[in-house]
Amino acid sequence: MPLSLAKMRRQYTRDGLDEAQASDDPLALFALWMQQARDTESPPVEANAMALATVDAQGRPHCRVLLLKGFDVQGFSFFGNYDSLKGQDLAANPWAAMTFFWPGLERQVRIEGPVHKLDPALSDAYFESRSVGSRLGAWASPQSRPLPDRAALETLLTQTERRFADQPVRRPGHWGGYCLQPQRLEFWQGRADRLHDRLDYRLQDGAWQRSRLAP
Known part of the structure; x- marks a missing residue:
C-alpha cells in the first residue's frame, strides 16, 4: 500500500510570536x-543544524545540511572545503540562505545575505579546535569529487595519516570559514490550523525594519 504523504500533518499549538514580545533586534531574538532550542531539543536533533542554500553559476540552487559554528553582529559562521561544490557556488554567487528548524519548539528561522570568507586566523583557530581525525579528514577528502568506492577514501586517509605522522596537522589552504552577513531574518512560529506567526526583519539603511507576514 503506497504511503499517503498528503495525510501527514501536525497541529502546532505550543506557542505564539507577538510583536510585543519580540526584540527589535533580530540577532537578540535569534x-x-x-x-x-539547545535547552529543549533532544538528540539526534542538533540545535545548530541548518539547511544552507546556494546558487551555482548557471542559476541552479543547491541545498545541504551544515552546522552553524558561531554568530555575532558580523554574521553567521560555518566552515568547509573551499573547493567543494558549495565553495564553487559561493565563489560564483556569494549570496546564500540558511534555515533552522526546531521541531520541539515548532519554530523555524530563515536568514539571507551575502557571504565572504572568514579571516584566515579565525579559520586557523577553529581548525585547531577540531579533533585530529576531523583535521586529517579535511586533508584526505577531495570533497564533492567522484570516488570509485569507500576503499578509495580510506586509502586517501591512510596516506594522509602517514604524511602527518610526525608533524602537526595544520589547516589546509582549501579549507576554512565563511560568514553570512544577514540582510533578512524571518522568524516562524507554528500555530494551529496553519495560521502561523511570521515576523520578518529586513536591513534597510543600516537599521532593522520589522513586519508581519501572512502565513
Missing part, C-alpha cells in the same frame, strides 16, 4: 531562540 540568540534567545537558539538557547531555547
